[in-house]
Amino acid sequence: MEHILNYLRTHRRQHLAQLFELTRFPSVSTAAEHVEDVARCARFLADHLQSLGLTRVEVMPTPGHPIVYAEWLEASNAPTILIYGHYDVQPPEPLELWNSPPFEPQIREGEIYARGIADDKGQFFAYVKAMEAYFTEKGALPINVKLLIEGEEEIGSENLHAFVQEHRALLNADAILLSDTSMFAPGLPTICYGTRGLVHCQIDLETAATDLHSGAFGGFAPNPIHILAEMIAALKDKDGRITIPDFYEDVAELTPKEQAQFAALPYDEEALKREIGMEEFIGETGFSTLEKRWARPALDVNGILGGFTGTGTKTVIPAKAMAKFTIRLVPYQDPEKVFNAAKAYLEQLAPAAAKVSVTGGVGGSAYLTPLEHPILPLIAKALQQAYHQEPVFTRTGGTIGVLSTFSEALHLPIIMVGMAQPNDNAHAPNEHLTEELFYQGAEAAAYLLHELKTWKPA
Amino acid sequence: MEHILNYLRTHRRQHLAQLFELTRFPSVSTAAEHVEDVARCARFLADHLQSLGLTRVEVMPTPGHPIVYAEWLEASNAPTILIYGHYDVQPPEPLELWNSPPFEPQIREGEIYARGIADDKGQFFAYVKAMEAYFTEKGALPINVKLLIEGEEEIGSENLHAFVQEHRALLNADAILLSDTSMFAPGLPTICYGTRGLVHCQIDLETAATDLHSGAFGGFAPNPIHILAEMIAALKDKDGRITIPDFYEDVAELTPKEQAQFAALPYDEEALKREIGMEEFIGETGFSTLEKRWARPALDVNGILGGFTGTGTKTVIPAKAMAKFTIRLVPYQDPEKVFNAAKAYLEQLAPAAAKVSVTGGVGGSAYLTPLEHPILPLIAKALQQAYHQEPVFTRTGGTIGVLSTFSEALHLPIIMVGMAQPNDNAHAPNEHLTEELFYQGAEAAAYLLHELKTWKPA
Ligand SMILES: [Zn+2]
Ligand SMILES: [Zn+2]
Numbered sequence: 001m002e003h004i005l006n007y008l009r010t011h012r013r014q015h016l017a018q019l020f021e022l023t024r025f026p027s028v029s030t031a032a033e034h035v036e037d038v039a040r041c042a043r044f045l046a047d048h049l050q051s052l053g054l055t056r057v058e059v060m061p062t063p064g065h066p067i068v069y070a071e072w073l074e075a076s077n078a079p080t081i082l083i084y085g086h087y088d089v090q091p092p093e094p095l096e097l098w099n100s101p102p103f104e105p106q107i108r109e110g111e112i113y114a115r116g117i118a119d120d121k122g123q124f125f126a127y128v129k130a131m132e133a134y135f136t137e138k139g140a141l142p143i144n145v146k147l148l149i150e151g152e153e154e155i156g157s158e159n160l161h162a163f164v165q166e167h168r169a170l171l172n173a174d175a176i177l178l179s180d181t182s183m184f185a186p187g188l189p190t191i192c193y194g195t196r197g198l199v200h201c202q203i204d205l206e207t208a209a210t211d212l213h214s215g216a217f218g219g220f221a222p223n224p225i226h227i228l229a230e231m232i233a234a235l236k237d238k239d240g241r242i243t244i245p246d247f248y249e250d251v252a253e254l255t256p257k258e259q260a261q262f263a264a265l266p267y268d269e270e271a272l273k274r275e276i277g278m279e280e281f282i283g284e285t286g287f288s289t290l291e292k293r294w295a296r297p298a299l300d301v302n303g304i305l306g307g308f309t310g311t312g313t314k315t316v317i318p319a320k321a322m323a324k325f326t327i328r329l330v331p332y333q334d335p336e337k338v339f340n341a342a343k344a345y346l347e348q349l350a351p352a353a354a355k356v357s358v359t360g361g362v363g364g365s366a367y368l369t370p371l372e373h374p375i376l377p378l379i380a381k382a383l384q385q386a387y388h389q390e391p392v393f394t395r396t397g398g399t400i401g402v403l404s405t406f407s408e409a410l411h412l413p414i415i416m417v418g419m420a421q422p423n424d425n426a427h428a429p430n431e432h433l434t435e436e437l438f439y440q441g442a443e444a445a446a447y448l449l450h451e452l453k454t455w456k457p458a
Numbered sequence: 459m460e461h462i463l464n465y466l467r468t469h470r471r472q473h474l475a476q477l478f479e480l481t482r483f484p485s486v487s488t489a490a491e492h493v494e495d496v497a498r499c500a501r502f503l504a505d506h507l508q509s510l511g512l513t514r515v516e517v518m519p520t521p522g523h524p525i526v527y528a529e530w531l532e533a534s535n536a537p538t539i540l541i542y543g544h545y546d547v548q549p550p551e552p553l554e555l556w557n558s559p560p561f562e563p564q565i566r567e568g569e570i571y572a573r574g575i576a577d578d579k580g581q582f583f584a585y586v587k588a589m590e591a592y593f594t595e596k597g598a599l600p601i602n603v604k605l606l607i608e609g610e611e612e613i614g615s616e617n618l619h620a621f622v623q624e625h626r627a628l629l630n631a632d633a634i635l636l637s638d639t640s641m642f643a644p645g646l647p648t649i650c651y652g653t654r655g656l657v658h659c660q661i662d663l664e665t666a667a668t669d670l671h672s673g674a675f676g677g678f679a680p681n682p683i684h685i686l687a688e689m690i691a692a693l694k695d696k697d698g699r700i701t702i703p704d705f706y707e708d709v710a711e712l713t714p715k716e717q718a719q720f721a722a723l724p725y726d727e728e729a730l731k732r733e734i735g736m737e738e739f740i741g742e743t744g745f746s747t748l749e750k751r752w753a754r755p756a757l758d759v760n761g762i763l764g765g766f767t768g769t770g771t772k773t774v775i776p777a778k779a780m781a782k783f784t785i786r787l788v789p790y791q792d793p794e795k796v797f798n799a800a801k802a803y804l805e806q807l808a809p810a811a812a813k814v815s816v817t818g819g820v821g822g823s824a825y826l827t828p829l830e831h832p833i834l835p836l837i838a839k840a841l842q843q844a845y846h847q848e849p850v851f852t853r854t855g856g857t858i859g860v861l862s863t864f865s866e867a868l869h870l871p872i873i874m875v876g877m878a879q880p881n882d883n884a885h886a887p888n889e890h891l892t893e894e895l896f897y898q899g900a901e902a903a904a905y906l907l908h909e910l911k912t913w914k915p916a
Contacts, residue, residue, distance in 0.1 A: 196673065207736060207737075208734050208736045209734060210735070214756070214784050215654065215786060215856025216855050217751070218756035218757075218758045218784070219751055219754050219756035219786065219855065220739040220747045220751060221740075222737075222738065222739070222740045223758050223759060225759040225761075225781070226758075229686070229690035229691045229762075230687075230690075232684060233691040276675075277666050277667025277777075278679065278680070278811070280680065289678045292678040293674070293676075293677055293678060297677070300672045300676045300681050300684075300775050301684055301687070302766050302771070302774050302775070302776070303764060303766040303767040303772070304683050304686075304763065304764045304765065305762065305767040307760050307782075308760050308782065310761075313760070315658075317760070318761070319735075324766065324771065326676070326771065328673060351738075352737055353736070353737050353738040353739075355737075363771070396674075397675070398673025398674060
């Protein structure tokens with residue numbers, strides 16, 4: 001490792017310059033006017049990987065933006081790791097809120113400012129630089145690597161699912177490393193081993209053929225907003241538990257070990273409240289905030305609309321009302337089963353006075369790598385060496401679509417190693433990544449490749 | 459009465475022509491481009507009243523559209539009746555739905571089609587024609603009459619309240635007759651003796667400084683839509699009763715006589731359901747639909763808005779949610795007191811996690827002329843003679859602002875005698891009034907003037 005670390009430390013200037021070059025591509029996947037920029041970015045990346053010594057480097061087309069694939073499979077008796085990242089970025093707008101142009105990277109007080117620097121160019125590029133070190137110093141990697149850098153993460157990885165299904169053999173590996181998350185605290189190495197799943201629903205209620213006057217009809221005409229309010233209120237009980245029948249049946253309960261790990265995290269609840277301007281947190285009785293955030297299901301109404309919502313008063317009993325909600329699932333809830341149960345329950349909650357329609361579907365499954373998985377101690381050891389700190393184990397409350405895709409198609413353990421600090425403004429103006437974290441990320445990636453050599457997948 | 463009836467019957471052609479002239483003025487009070495038309499209509503009306511023999515005819519200015527006033531006070535030992543109507547009309551839009559131009563009256567199959575023909579020009583003009591008959595045939599009216607025809611009813615009688623307060627002496631009388639309502643059934647003489655009052659509220663909830671992501675915050679962040687739904691659901695109990703503390707304290711209970719009168723009305727609930735496309739009526743346990751409509755309070759959410767309401771899904775926990783609702787009051791609930799109780803109750807229902815703001819105010823008091831009032835048998839007798847049918851006694855579920863104004867300023871009994879049929883499209887395209895009902899209205903007005911002569915106000 002000494003030569004590797006030495007190489008990385010003596011080439012920081014060059015690596016930073018290359019990262020700057022990468023972030024100068026406005027590879028905004030959502031914008032039609034940037035289609036060419038996205039393609040140029042993919043080409044640049046592929047050429048760079050080719051130059052380092054990776055084999056089978058391809059810019060693989062999809063119906064949308066292309067996927068950059070590369071591999072190196074010459075390490076016999078070593079595991080194969082699929083590394084996932086994305087080279088597309090969020091739109092930079094509103095531009096006037098940036099302190100420096102989003103596609104002209106700039107360092108101020110130790111932070112690199114650029115769109116995509118943290119999400120995700122500065123993260124996957126750390127792996128690329130670690131591989132460069134191995135190729136240069138040793139002529140080989142410690143393990144087999146497959147690299148999949150997609151161009152549509154910020155638009156929901158629209159074409160990734162079909163791509164992965166179609167290229168299962170190509171992508172087959174022993175585990176997946178995903179670097180597209182954040183550290184739990186700045187500089188704190190973080191192993192994220194679980195996500196929540198997602199189901200989305202829309203309730204549409206209709207009680208009459210037309211809006212009615214509240215003078216002539218108030219007191220006997222059913223009001224769809226009242227009915228909707230009662231249905232929403234009925235979706236949770238007094239303990240904050242979701243009342244959909246059998247909803248908790250397949251929920252993986254937290255182990256005492258996880259509870260202890262969550263409780264030990266450097267988490268300041270009062271600071272979080274202040275930051276988001278909230279008076280009080282609520283939720284399911286008997287669980288801590290981090291438990292509720294990462295390991296318990298949640299149901300949130302995302303929007304509601306009915307009747308007159310302008311300025312002033314309109315004495316109307318509306319004919320229709322609508323609400324949208326999402327349910328965050330935890331392992332091992334089946335999204336399809338939950339959606340069907342929610343739909344049946346809502347249809348049953350709606351009184352005869354209302355026509356109800358429940359639409360929606362599955363947004364992704366929850367994912368969990370069991371804490372006992374033998375790959376985790378190796379990853380922890382690698383991070384400990386790179387960051388000189390014991391890594392923490394976290395989950396995320398969000399739903400990462402690509403995890404569903406990978407876990408359904410490839411049935412591999414997936415581990416998320418975040419190399420960006422929290423509050424990096426990933427989807428906001430002035431996105432930034434601490435310069436030092438980029439260098440540490442490359443060393444962490446080098447340690448990961450090194451440590452995983454000793455892993456013997458079952 | 460024979461000469462009077464004979465006069466009315468032999469002058470139908472002329473009276474219809476004059477009514478047509480009156481409805482040709484596009485006296486749309488809400489439209490700035492019609493200010494001159496409204497003023498011209500007032501002038502025409504005043505000139506017409508002057509020509510008939512009414513005294514002190516004035517077009518009295520207000521900060522908005524003028525009020526036409528006229529009186530005749532030479533009947534000694536007879537009561538004084540204030541007759542209220544309005545010469546302004548609803549906007550005719552959407553014009554393309556009219557089968558004939560809204561301001562070119564046309565008769566088709568016995569119905570006169572024109573904007574304002576039923577609401578309210580064809581109604582108050584019937585009184586004018588009855589007076590004309592008396593002046594021509596007898597040179598005098600049987601009773602003293604004050605006529606107040608306003609020009610802002612369709613925009614909420616904005617300036618009437620101050621006007622009445624300011625002219626209390628001028629307007630003082632023994633009772634008020636208001637012809638701006640409908641018959642309960644076509645051709646069925648209808649005495650409406652009560653209205654409901656109105657309180658309007660808006661609830662604004664705020665739980666965070668900004669919208670939050672439901673992945674990162676779902677499960678512990680309070681959701682203002684949930685809170686609002688729970689508050690709305692809590693506003694009524696399982697029996698459909700409003701849960702605001704002491705809400706029913708001042709409610710005048712229905713008398714057995716009223717219940718019997720309501721029950722005897724020719725009311726087809728299934729037909730009403732079909733007409734408005736409703737599956738089922740709901741409401742307060744233990745009351746009939748007409749009782750709930752006219753004599754029981756009601757609370758209706760008029761609108762609700764929060765979060766993302768566009769197409770598709772947005773995984774957001776909104777920071778804010780809003781709902782508007784109105785409460786219909788019955789005698790003798792105090793709107794101010796109800797609003798304050800509602801506000802206090804909602805503030806108490808809102809959990810600490812939400813900032814709540816309850817705004818709103820009073821839209822008018824409920825009104826009731828006691829069924830025992832001695833004026834009612836005289837009105838009933840007059841209508842019975844005009845329509846050859848026993849009149850029915852009804853209330854209205856709506857709130858008629860001018861009733862609050864009159865009853866608060868003048869403390870007079872107010873009786874609403876509807877001369878238009880129900881379903882006259884008063885505020886819709888193709889407003890119409892049965893030609894025959896206009897002639898019958900004039901005869902009814904003549905009988906009313908005649909019968910009220912015998913009334914001795916206390
Ligand atoms: Zn990302
Ligand atoms: Zn009217």
